[in-house]
Amino acid sequence: MTRDASAHEHRLRSHADRGPDEFVFSAAAGVASPDGFRAADLLLLEHVDPAADADVLVPAANYGVVGTVLGALSPSGRTLLAETSARAAGLCERNLAANDVAGDVALEATLPDATADTQFDVVAYAPRDYDPVDAVKQHIADALAALRPGSDLYLAAHPREGGKRYRDALADIAGGVDRIDKRAGVRLFRAERPATLPPTEYATFDEFTDSVAGDEFTFATYPGVFSGGHVDHGTQLLAETVDPDPEDTVLDLCCGYGPLGAVVADRGCETWFTDDSAVATACTRRTLDANGLDGRVETADCAAGLPADTFDLVVSNPPTHAGTSVLHELFARASDVLQSGGEFLAVHHEALDLPLDRAFSRVETVAHGEEHAVVRARN
Incomplete structure (x- = not known):
């Protein structure tokens, strides 16, 4: 070649x-x-x-x-x-x-x-x-x-x-x-490949329990899923900041195993979950089942395929390691799927700046933690 x-x-x-x-x-x-x-x-x-x-x-x-x-x-x-x-x-x-x-x-x-x-x-x-x-x-x-x-x-x-x-x-x-x-x-x-194979198990789906925004949830995890074993500080901060109306339709964008969406679904919101990783969305489905919650889960690249002008609120702990070009695509799609007057809430490390200005006209910081901040963006 x-x-x-x-x-x-x-x-x-x-x-x-x-x-x-x-x-x-x-x-x-x-x-x-x-x-x-x-x-x-x-x-x-x-x-x-x-x-x-x-x-x-x-x-x-x-x-x-x-x-x-x-x-x-x-x-x-x-x-x-x-x-x-x-x-x-x-x-x-x-x-x-x-x-x-x-x-x-x-x-x-x-x-x-x-x-x-x-x-x-x-x-x-x-x-x-x-x-x-x-x-x-x-x-x-x-x-x-x-x-x-x-x-x-x-x-x-x-x-x-x-x-x-x-x-x-x-x-x-x-x-x-x-x-x-x-x-x-x-x-x-x-x-x-031999005629017979020994039973082999190196990686399995597992569960852990953690408290998020004052309530206890069971989460499913798998090797390689972000922050398996405990809900990270950034996600905790965003979960404590978000305050949806129970009538809202909410998207957990880059959902991982689903902690943010689980919180809003537990409050009665119609909740969608999306992630690029099929491993993450498989964990999310198990998280919903473990907590008796309803939600729609999609494996999608930057929320591709989700209907435009649908959500009152989009929440995200975005994959900042993926690079600026991926984040630009992600935030543009978040803007597309929001209804008029809807909000995008994202958490990031204080040392980083999220490239939100291309996708949103108004961006403000609404919460600070020890190392993280939550920003709110609107069209």
């Missing part, structure tokens, strides 16, 4: 004897390595050569580089790109279509359960550096289970990004692992 990249559009030239001579990919801020191809992806593409009728599974598909190329190499088989991020899943769909490759995209918290009719011939997996170790190890176990016995799982990872632990987990489950290659520090391993 030969690469060429410009802005967030990247081109990859193929030297395979089937499939297109060149692939084109769109990327975006908020996914892994939007400015270029990942070394782990390229290493997988150098060594994974599925049969034309192979069924291929690509966990953590990111914006679809590996899945799109392997799907082109196996046009008579099924290719499934699995993602937990709505933004990444949308890019996967876009890039499959742009390259005229047939493939399915699954936006789920965990890999689809394997059955005799849905097993795969090849798994190609390159975990991202920010993926939680236990969640990756669970993906490895579930991906092995999704293979037909005797088929291969390929794993590409850097030792500094958990590669040794992932290799060890793969070897423990499969009974052995081969090292295939190394490039730019990334190691590529291969393991064959």
Whole structure:
């Protein structure tokens, strides 16, 4: 494969004897390595050569580089790109279509359960550096289970990004692992799916109880979800500040496992929850069930697909780590979904400034905590 990249559009030239001579990919801020191809992806593409009728599974598909190329190499088989991020899943769909490759995209918290009719011939997996170790190890176990016995799982990872632990987990489950290659520090391993697999559980949904705005709630969590185990100080401050009318329609934007929305739903509001992460929204659904609350939960990129002019109030503890461009999109969408006269309440660390001025005409700080502040914005 030969690469060429410009802005967030990247081109990859193929030297395979089937499939297109060149692939084109769109990327975006908020996914892994939007400015270029990942070394782990390229290493997988150098060594994974599925049969034309192979069924291929690509966990953590990111914006679809590996899945799109392997799907082109196996046009008579099924290719499934699995993602937990709505933004990444949308890019996967876009890039499959742009390259005229047939493939399915699954936006789920965990890999689809394997059955005799849905097993795969090849798994190609390159975990991202920010993926939680236990969640990756669970993906490895579930991906092995999704293979037909005797088929291969390929794993590409850097030792500094958990590669040794992932290799060890793969070897423990499969009974052995081969090292295939190394490039730019990334190691590529291969393991064959044995006829039987031991029961393996590295990551599970769990629950904890915490007091928020004077009331006690049970929250669901999973490895990697923000502030699992306790409700963070910023969210606590915002929950103590918000005072909705029970007749309000409220959106918890970037809901995580749902603490803000749970508070307003408990006060009688019609409450919607949205997050880019399918893991987070799976936790939110469990949080609602655990507390006997009603709410509508959507996995969506920056609240894409939610109806405009719908909400009296939008509350958010936004992902400031995602970068300014993602925050601009997020706040623009928050403005769009607010009704006339509605309010957007967000919490942020005192050391940071939220880029709200593009989306809202009036912004003011309404509460301060030890390290956080709550801002109110209106159209």
